[in-house]
Amino acid sequence: MNKIALKIKVLYKEMGKAEKRIADWLSNNTGEILPLSIVDLAEKCGCSEATIVRFAKRLGFSGYQELKISLAQETNSSSISTSITPDDTVSEIYDKVCNDIYCSLEMTKKVLDSKALMRACEKIMSAKRIVIFGLGNSASAALDASHKLLRVGLDACACSDNHMQMITASHLTEEDVVIAISHSGSSKDIVDALKIAKQSGATSISITNTGKSPIQKYSDILLYTSSEETKHNILALSSRIAQLSIINALYFYIVYHRSEKALDAIKETEQSLLSKKY
Amino acid sequence: MNKIALKIKVLYKEMGKAEKRIADWLSNNTGEILPLSIVDLAEKCGCSEATIVRFAKRLGFSGYQELKISLAQETNSSSISTSITPDDTVSEIYDKVCNDIYCSLEMTKKVLDSKALMRACEKIMSAKRIVIFGLGNSASAALDASHKLLRVGLDACACSDNHMQMITASHLTEEDVVIAISHSGSSKDIVDALKIAKQSGATSISITNTGKSPIQKYSDILLYTSSEETKHNILALSSRIAQLSIINALYFYIVYHRSEKALDAIKETEQSLLSKKY
DNA sequence: CGCAAAAATAAAAATAATTTTCATTTGTTA
DNA sequence: TAACAAATGAAAATTATTTTTATTTTTGCG
Numbered sequence: 263m264n265k266i267a268l269k270i271k272v273l274y275k276e277m278g279k280a281e282k283r284i285a286d287w288l289s290n291n292t293g294e295i296l297p298l299s300i301v302d303l304a305e306k307c308g309c310s311e312a313t314i315v316r317f318a319k320r321l322g323f324s325g326y327q328e329l330k331i332s333l334a335q336e337t338n339s340s341s342i343s344t345s346i347t348p349d350d351t352v353s354e355i356y357d358k359v360c361n362d363i364y365c366s367l368e369m370t371k372k373v374l375d376s377k378a379l380m381r382a383c384e385k386i387m388s389a390k391r392i393v394i395f396g397l398g399n400s401a402s403a404a405l406d407a408s409h410k411l412l413r414v415g416l417d418a419c420a421c422s423d424n425h426m427q428m429i430t431a432s433h434l435t436e437e438d439v440v441i442a443i444s445h446s447g448s449s450k451d452i453v454d455a456l457k458i459a460k461q462s463g464a465t466s467i468s469i470t471n472t473g474k475s476p477i478q479k480y481s482d483i484l485l486y487t488s489s490e491e492t493k494h495n496i497l498a499l500s501s502r503i504a505q506l507s508i509i510n511a512l513y514f515y516i517v518y519h520r521s522e523k524a525l526d527a528i529k530e531t532e533q534s535l536l537s538k539k540y
Numbered sequence: 541m542n543k544i545a546l547k548i549k550v551l552y553k554e555m556g557k558a559e560k561r562i563a564d565w566l567s568n569n570t571g572e573i574l575p576l577s578i579v580d581l582a583e584k585c586g587c588s589e590a591t592i593v594r595f596a597k598r599l600g601f602s603g604y605q606e607l608k609i610s611l612a613q614e615t616n617s618s619s620i621s622t623s624i625t626p627d628d629t630v631s632e633i634y635d636k637v638c639n640d641i642y643c644s645l646e647m648t649k650k651v652l653d654s655k656a657l658m659r660a661c662e663k664i665m666s667a668k669r670i671v672i673f674g675l676g677n678s679a680s681a682a683l684d685a686s687h688k689l690l691r692v693g694l695d696a697c698a699c700s701d702n703h704m705q706m707i708t709a710s711h712l713t714e715e716d717v718v719i720a721i722s723h724s725g726s727s728k729d730i731v732d733a734l735k736i737a738k739q740s741g742a743t744s745i746s747i748t749n750t751g752k753s754p755i756q757k758y759s760d761i762l763l764y765t766s767s768e769e770t771k772h773n774i775l776a777l778s779s780r781i782a783q784l785s786i787i788n789a790l791y792f793y794i795v796y797h798r799s800e801k802a803l804d805a806i807k808e809t810e811q812s813l814l815s816k817k818y
Numbered sequence: 819c820g821c822a823a824a825a826a827t828a829a830a831a832a833t834a835a836t837t838t839t840c841a842t843t844t845g846t847t848a
Numbered sequence: 849t850a851a852c853a854a855a856t857g858a859a860a861a862t863t864a865t866t867t868t869t870a871t872t873t874t875t876g877c878g
Contacts, residue, residue: 278826279873296609299864310828315866326865327835331574334612348796352657356789360645363785364543367638371631379630398813399687402680406780409677448817476818499788502684503781507641510777511634518626535676539726540754556855557844577835588857593837604836605864 264336266329269321280309281317293337300326359499366489366500367507373472373486379508382467382483383515386411389465390437392418395427395452400443403469403505407441410513414520415527424451431455434464441467445487445501447475456480469505542614543642544607547599550646558587559595571615578604637777644767644778645785651750651764657786660761661793663743664689668715670696673705673733678721681747681783685719688791692798693805702729709733712742719745723765723779725753734758747783 270285277285284307288295295303303326304311311326318329346358386392392411396404401422411418421427434440440459444452447470457480460466468481472488487504517528548563555563562585566573573581581604582589589604596607624636664670670689674682679700689696699705712718718737722730725748735758738744746759750766765782795806 280827296613297606300866301864311865312829312867313827316826328575330609331612334609335574335615337613346792346796350792350796352654352661352789352793353652355792356649356652356657356785359785359788359792360649363645363781364642367641371634371638374631374634376630379634383630397816402684402687405683406680409680446817450816450818453818499784503641503784506777506781507634507637510637511630514624514628514633514637515630518624518628538675538728539724540728540731558856578837579835589836590838590858591856594856 266321266333266336273320277317277320280307280313281320283307283309284314284317288333293333295330296334296337362489362500363503366487366504369488370486370504370507373488374508375484375486378483378485379511380515382485383512383519385439385465385467385483386416386441386512387516387520389439390417390435392416392439392441393430393434393459394418394420394441394443395431395455396420396422396443397424397427397449397451399502400445400449400452400505403443403502403509404441406506407443407509407512410509411516413528413531414513414516415530416516421455424455427451427455428458431459431464432462434459434462436463438462438464439467440464441469442477442481443469443505444477445471445505447471447473447477449477453477453480469508471501544599544610544614546639546642547646550643550650551598555595555598558585558591559598561585561587562592562595566611571611573608574612574615640767640778641781644765644782647766647768648764648782648785651766652786653762653764656761656763657789658793660745660763661790661797663717663745663761664694664719664790665794665798667717667743668695668713670694670717670719671708671712671737672696672698672719672721673709673730674698674700674721675702675705675727675729677780678723678727678730678783681721681780681787682719684784685721685787685790688787689794691806691809692791692794693808694794699733702733705729705733706736709737709742710740712737712740714741716740716742717745718742719747720755720759721747721783722755723749723783725749725751725755727755731755731758747786749779 267289270288274282274285284303287307298306300311300314304314307314315326318326321329323329323332344358344361346355350358394404394407396402404420404422408418408420419430421430431440440456442452442456447468453476456466456468456477460480460482465482466480467483467485468477469485469487470477472486478484485508487501487508489501489504545567548566552560552563565585576584578589578592582592585592593604596604599607601607601610624633628636672682672685674680679698682698682700686696686698697708699708709718718734720730720734725746731754734744734746734755738758738760743760744758745761745763746755747763747765748755750764756762763786765779765786767779767782
């Protein structure tokens with residue numbers, strides 16, 4: 263409960279009918295006041311503007327504006343993702359896609375476990391080999407991760423084929439690290455492969471969405487994303503972006519903590535790729 | 541993460557002197573705007589009220605009020621990031637990574653060509669085959685695109701191997717579409733493959749960063765991203781995210797404009813993947 | 819119950835804030 | 849340097865907010 267809601271509660275009994283209506287409307291429509299003018303709000307509450315000003319003053323504000331600003335500060339600004347409709351123009355679609363990405367990244371930040379992320383970095387840096395499992399949708403994230411790690415000079419390899427994953431998993435050792443990427447955390451092949459990898463002694467890191475899922479059972483380190491996949495996004499990009507942003511954070515941490523070695527490796531990579539450009 | 545500060549940063553160079561003064565004042569006096577009326581702020585910034593309204597509108601608000609409310613909602617959030625340093629914690633790194641992504645998406649929105657995007661969608665929907673070329677970094681974006689298009693029932697295929705690209709390109713027909721993804725637009729292999737594809741009569745669509753590059757010569761439709769790669773992004777994620785967001789916009793447009801067919805295809809996909817989950 | 823007195827409220831007036839319009843200035847290009 | 853476009857500020861128009869005032873409602877008491 264925020265400060266203003268509290269004040270309203272305390273002062274509620276002192277209010278007249280019309281003011282109580284305002285108080286009720288505000289608590290039933292949190293945040294909705296923000297775009298409204300005093301005239302709009304008066305109509306919504308079925309009272310006059312003067313009453314709203316009195317209401318604001320009762321709460322200790324100089325007027326309606328001050329009340330509204332204070333309410334705005336207490337509102338969680340995390341934007342709400344709106345669903346895409348058939349009538350949307352491509353620009354509108356792009357806007358909504360971006361908005362979804364914002365939401366997903368902000369929510370992922372909330373569930374980010376720095377400790378786990380750092381442990382993952384340390385394990386990856388000291389690993390002999392790193393294999394990354396991802397199927398279908400998550401294959402591209404796995405590919406991205408392998409690219410990044412390769413560029414800093416680590417022995418990384420992405421597996422996007424369930425047979426290869428099994429074979430690879432069975433040959434891992436205690437010195438190796440396996441990274442499994444699965445939004446749902448329920449992909450049979452990934453979970454099975456991870457199980458085998460763990461049996462082989464490798465350290466297992468999972469990147470998956472929050473919530474209980476089978477993958478957790480076989481994960482030494484869990485890195486969570488948070489995005490509402492199923493709702494209106496038939497095939498959401500946002501979860502992938504969250505995965506990528508976590509991978510990118512891993513990457514940068516490693517870049518700066520392997521210092522010389524990593525930077526040299528990156529420079530070498532850049533150099534060798536130069537001949538591939540016009 | 542402060543979205544408004546970000547928008548200001550992105551749009552700063554487009555502003556006139558007076559608007560820049562507003563932008564500067566706001567960033568130097570975070571939060572102080574809240575109790576000020578537009579008249580007060582105009583005086584503080586040494587400009588007219590009209591300029592402030594224009595400034596608010598440039599940022600995408602309906603007016604001064606909306607800007608102020610939005611700023612109020614963000615007053616508790618953290619500051620804007622600079623570059624990643626070795627001393628950063630993983631959380632800080634994650635923040636900065638997100639910030640980069642936001643920047644890139646906003647800038648890409650600025651250069652988004654809806655017409656081109658729609659033409660691309662139409663071409664893709666009516667194509668017999670769609671092949672997507674991406675190498676190295678862009679391979680994961682190509683893979684992502686092929687996944688999406690496959691799911692809506694289109695005959696899409698990603699090629700992340702320069703030989704395969706050449707072979708595929710030489711066998712395309714007028715009915716086919718080729719999508720080339722390259723941040724720099726200067727990747728030899730991609731440009732060469734695109735050239736061959738065009739010679740074969742296929743419609744060529746490129747997703748590349750703004751600015752002149754060899755790939756433009758062989759592109760029927762150009763879809764631009766915009767991201768500052770060089771800064772602290774030795775290997776930028778943000779350009780990839782911008783590519784993915786464009787691909788996602790394409791995807792959604794197609795989903796809603798192939799109507800029944802696409803939705804059925806997606807449902808079929810979902811259904812068939814169900815057996816792969818725990 | 820009925821009549822004040824007090825409190826609460828809404829309508830209207832006054833004030834203030836915001837937005838729009840339009841003329842002027844500034845900068846830019848040929 | 850003229851011609852054009854962009855940016856800006858002054859003023860007008862609109863809209864929002866606050867204050868005042870009249871009316872209504874509630875409450876307390878004989």
